[in-house]
Amino acid sequence: MEHFQLAEIIRWVNEPLFHIGSTPVTFGGIGSAFVVMLCALMISSVIQRAVSSNLTKSLNLTSGMTYALRRILHYLIVFLGVLLAAQCVGLNLGSLAVIFGFLSVGIGFGLQNITSNFIAGLIILLEQPISVGDFISVEDQMGTVTDIKMRSTYIQTLDCVTIIIPNSKFVEGQVTNWSHGDTRVRIHCPVGVAYGSDTELVTKTLLEAAAGLNGVLKNPAPEVRFMGFGDSSLDFELLIWSNTPEKQFALHSQMNYAIDHAFRKHGIQIPFPQRDLHLQMTPAIERLSKA
Numbered sequence: 001m002e003h004f005q006l007a008e009i010i011r012w013v014n015e016p017l018f019h020i021g022s023t024p025v026t027f028g029g030i031g032s033a034f035v036v037m038l039c040a041l042m043i044s045s046v047i048q049r050a051v052s053s054n055l056t057k058s059l060n061l062t063s064g065m066t067y068a069l070r071r072i073l074h075y076l077i078v079f080l081g082v083l084l085a086a087q088c089v090g091l092n093l094g095s096l097a098v099i100f101g102f103l104s105v106g107i108g109f110g111l112q113n114i115t116s117n118f119i120a121g122l123i124i125l126l127e128q129p130i131s132v133g134d135f136i137s138v139e140d141q142m143g144t145v146t147d148i149k150m151r152s153t154y155i156q157t158l159d160c161v162t163i164i165i166p167n168s169k170f171v172e173g174q175v176t177n178w179s180h181g182d183t184r185v186r187i188h189c190p191v192g193v194a195y196g197s198d199t200e201l202v203t204k205t206l207l208e209a210a211a212g213l214n215g216v217l218k219n220p221a222p223e224v225r226f227m228g229f230g231d232s233s234l235d236f237e238l239l240i241w242s243n244t245p246e247k248q249f250a251l252h253s254q255m256n257y258a259i260d261h262a263f264r265k266h267g268i269q270i271p272f273p274q275r276d277l278h279l280q281m282t283p284a285i286e287r288l289s290k291a
Helices: 002-013 027-059 063-089 093-110 112-127 168-172 199-211 245-266 283-290
Strands: 016-020 023-026 135-138 141-148 152-157 162-166 175-177 185-193 223-229 234-242
Touching (some): 112 152, 112 162, 199 234
Antiparallel strands (some): 135 141, 141 152, 185 234
16 A cells, blocks of 8 residues: 555656646656755855955955955856756756756846846955945935845945945946045035134134044145135135044034134134125116205
8 A cells, every 4th residue: 555655656756747848847857956056055055154254364354355256156056056956856957058048048038137236246246346335426315335246236325325226337337436445535625714814724724624623634645725705705625534434424524613613713714605786876866866
């Protein structure tokens, strides 16, 4: 009886569900393919952890290079798993070539964006114009890269909003990477003072305000430039440096507070916009005013 049940189970497992061309697809083949893909994902996870813990230390890789290596290995292992799973289902390489041929036609017509984004993702991982943790600007969006996936890159803005940008945007468009190479960023703080102000006192006051603010780098040192003579003010610009580009806007605000406090302390005035209005009366109005 048990032998009969076992034979029945084997027959049921090997019973064709449908055919791909002349190749039958069975429950056993699908189950084997599922096990192969599960093993591929587990192997990928183990290798990625090994890369992060051991290989990174021995080769002194940066976090960006480690992330890129992990993602590339993951894609490679998953691809090999797909090939083995296809073999388990019963598809040979010749059948796969035919399927890939049909897919290439579909890609040519309807999946161009997905393909270009995937290839762009590989380029990003290999060339590393951006890496996870970088503070970047792209298409009027600014934020920190949190993840680089196959099709898109995730960025968390300064408002803690996650935006998803296709990878092709980073390859085809202009991207500002504030964290690439030297992380220092220069912040421009323009300010105007009233005509008649002591320019040397203004310069000294601005430098003192910058020196007393946390987050402003000492090297390079802050700098003051006399930009010109405006319509209502003498125009200056304070230049300060920071090594945290994601905090540049907050630091700029703090610098403005410090400048306002320092100017009040030293009696330096920030003028309101002024316009001189000259009235000229016509001869008829002059005669009427004298009458």
